Amino acid sequence: MKSRYFAWLWTVLILFAPAASEAVDINIGAFSDLGGATSDAGKEYAMGVAEAIHYINDAGGINGRTVKLFQLDYGYRIPEVLVKYSLLKQKKCVAILGWGPGDTEALAPAIAGDKLPYVSAYYAAHLCDPGKSPYNLFIATDYSTQARGLVTAWFDKKWPAKPDFGKRKPRIACAYMTASPFTSASIKAAKDQATLLGFDIGADQDVSLFAIDTQSRIAALKEFKPDVVLHTNTVMSVAAALRDSDALELGADHLIISSGFTENLVQQAGKAAEGAMGCAPWAFFGQNVKLMDKVEAYAKKYNPGISPENRTIHTVQAWANVLGLAEALKRADKAGDLSGQGILKKGFETMRDFEIGLGMAPVSFSASDHRPQSKAGIYEIRDGKFAPLDEVDLKSRWPEKWKREWLGW
Amino acid sequence: MTHCNMTTRNCVLILIALGFLAGCAAMAAKPTDQNFKAPAVTLDSMEVAHYWGWWYYAKAVPPTKGTAGNNGAPLDLAFIFAIENPNPFPVMLESLKFTVAFEDFDLNALSSTDIQWIPPGKTNQVRVHAMFDGEQSRLKLMLVDAVKLKEKDIDAMTQIEKWWTGISQGAFPVSVKEGAAVFKADSLVKVSTFKAAWPR
Numbered sequence: 001m002k003s004r005y006f007a008w009l010w011t012v013l014i015l016f017a018p019a020a021s022e023a024v025d026i027n028i029g030a031f032s033d034l035g036g037a038t039s040d041a042g043k044e045y046a047m048g049v050a051e052a053i054h055y056i057n058d059a060g061g062i063n064g065r066t067v068k069l070f071q072l073d074y075g076y077r078i079p080e081v082l083v084k085y086s087l088l089k090q091k092k093c094v095a096i097l098g099w100g101p102g103d104t105e106a107l108a109p110a111i112a113g114d115k116l117p118y119v120s121a122y123y124a125a126h127l128c129d130p131g132k133s134p135y136n137l138f139i140a141t142d143y144s145t146q147a148r149g150l151v152t153a154w155f156d157k158k159w160p161a162k163p164d165f166g167k168r169k170p171r172i173a174c175a176y177m178t179a180s181p182f183t184s185a186s187i188k189a190a191k192d193q194a195t196l197l198g199f200d201i202g203a204d205q206d207v208s209l210f211a212i213d214t215q216s217r218i219a220a221l222k223e224f225k226p227d228v229v230l231h232t233n234t235v236m237s238v239a240a241a242l243r244d245s246d247a248l249e250l251g252a253d254h255l256i257i258s259s260g261f262t263e264n265l266v267q268q269a270g271k272a273a274e275g276a277m278g279c280a281p282w283a284f285f286g287q288n289v290k291l292m293d294k295v296e297a298y299a300k301k302y303n304p305g306i307s308p309e310n311r312t313i314h315t316v317q318a319w320a321n322v323l324g325l326a327e328a329l330k331r332a333d334k335a336g337d338l339s340g341q342g343i344l345k346k347g348f349e350t351m352r353d354f355e356i357g358l359g360m361a362p363v364s365f366s367a368s369d370h371r372p373q374s375k376a377g378i379y380e381i382r383d384g385k386f387a388p389l390d391e392v393d394l395k396s397r398w399p400e401k402w403k404r405e406w407l408g409w
Numbered sequence: 410m411t412h413c414n415m416t417t418r419n420c421v422l423i424l425i426a427l428g429f430l431a432g433c434a435a436m437a438a439k440p441t442d443q444n445f446k447a448p449a450v451t452l453d454s455m456e457v458a459h460y461w462g463w464w465y466y467a468k469a470v471p472p473t474k475g476t477a478g479n480n481g482a483p484l485d486l487a488f489i490f491a492i493e494n495p496n497p498f499p500v501m502l503e504s505l506k507f508t509v510a511f512e513d514f515d516l517n518a519l520s521s522t523d524i525q526w527i528p529p530g531k532t533n534q535v536r537v538h539a540m541f542d543g544e545q546s547r548l549k550l551m552l553v554d555a556v557k558l559k560e561k562d563i564d565a566m567t568q569i570e571k572w573w574t575g576i577s578q579g580a581f582p583v584s585v586k587e588g589a590a591v592f593k594a595d596s597l598v599k600v601s602t603f604k605a606a607w608p609r
Contacts, residue, residue, distance in 0.1 A: 035517035035541065037548035043508070043518045073520065075545050210551045212559060236553060305587045305602035
């Protein structure tokens with residue numbers, strides 16, 4: 001009789017208990033700046049992260065498992081991000097989507113110790129050396145490869161059309177906030193590339209990230225008479241430099257890495273932005289590339305109060321990191337190892353020429369090289385729009401230097 | 410009646426009761442894409458939740474304790490929203506986010522991911538705290554809005570001080586904009602948009 005009692009009880013439990021075989025969520029952390037110094041871009045990047053995670057889950061998650069996102073604003077306060085990192089560890093997040101230089105640099109020692117993959121929107125080349133920061137990752141062209149690509153594309157495409165071509169060396173100068181590690185990150189590589197191609201290099205011009213008047217810097221540049229100026233600041237001060245260059249008739253072309261090359265540059269610099277060349281590892285919002293229909297659809301679905309005209313490349317930038325991390329998670333999960341080390345070794349480092357979409361060059365990682373892309377996508381601003389100009393493959397053009405010299409700086 | 414028979418009878422009764430409850434649940438309105446209406450989100454009020462006044466210490470000033478740094482007074486505002494569920498079934502608020510602007514300067518973006526259920530035909534309240542950091546707000550103005558400040562002929566520090574000291578009197582307009590609240594019923598999703606100005 002006792003066995004019949006248990007049979008009934010078992011039937012009741014089976015009928016009404018939740019399915020024991022339900023897949024367990026995968027927890028992912030994210031840091032955002034929604035109210036701090038970088039919140040202008042940070043807010044949109046955060047929206048892009050959340051929208052892309054919705055897309056990943058709607059498309060089947062990570063091999064059937066739902067991603068649960070713990071997205072935390074740290075207001076660009078470094079003490080706060082250190083505290084909130086502990087919170088994400090308590091939530092058992094298997095990876096973190098970071099934001100900018102502040103959180104990425106501050107947390108680098110901790111994530112290396114904890115072996116926790118940290119995929120952020122800070123693309124300094126020193127993060128690409130697995131010997132130094134194996135768990136810092138990103139899905140983009142690193143700043144140094146961007147700068148090398150820009151200098152090369154200008155040399156190939158613009159210099160031959162200049163009146164002085166063949167008569168003298170081209171002249172380049174760099175305009176950036178010299179005290180900032182973020183804006184200085186790619187300068188050494190840019191100058192190295194300029195030297196390789198035979199440029200004369202002028203004195204650096206110290207342009208503050210907060211500058212809206214750069215006339216004294218542009219006036220100083222006029223003495224050197226550069227053919228081209230490389231900018232590595234963010235949008236507001238780059239726009240000021242372009243406006244002042246135009247007003248003071250500097251007569252140089254302008255090269256801008258991705259941190260300053262967004263839709264807002266055209267808005268702020270106006271006609272002075274015409275002809276400026278920039279590196280964009282991803283397509284601009286709304287451009288006709290693979291997966292952009294999803295980017296637009298999820299932006300419209302989850303943030304219908306923001307018009308598509310006000311969405312920018314920062315959304316696409318976020319999608320790239322989310323899609324790259326999701327691919328690594330799928331591979332690691334298939335290999336049965338979602339530990340931080342598993343996500344790195346069995347996920348990221350198994351990617352070879354992986355096609356993300358979003359107008360990006362293919363992405364590769366290996367155990368000895370975390371530079372995701374060797375191809376720099378170069379655009380030119382024409383009639384206020386971003387027109388593709390060139391794609392410079394540094395690895396195929398300088399294979400020995402790419403392999404033996406350029407990693408990590 | 411033996412003990413075993415009684416046990417069997419009790420189990421049957423339990424099964425019948427559970428079946429009845431499940432039947433009742435099935436009779437309630439089921440959400441569909443057609444009948445699921447987006448709940449209405451409105452700003453009920455805004456409060457200064459915690460207040461430190463206005464001060465700013467540059468990192469050149471040695472602190473009595475702790476580490477020197479550029480620090481501005483925080484400001485904690487609370488935004489209280491009414492969430493009205495017009496549906497004949499409960500809906501779940503999954504997330505709510507919005508941007509806050511002082512005058513026409515976007516200064517903060519807030520997000521609440523605390524899940525709550527809203528009963529059919531009822532109105533819930535959601536309180537979202539917005540912590541404004543004096544120093545980070547100043548830097549944001551300098552890094553992004555410097556041209557607008559110049560047009561207004563005011564520097565970032567003075568502007569922040571005016572806002573921090575004038576907030577309790579409603580001395581300037583505070584806007585809630587780009588609001589989006591994500592609701593779920595079963596597997597269906599609806600997103601409500603909202604915006605508001607304070608003082609009204």
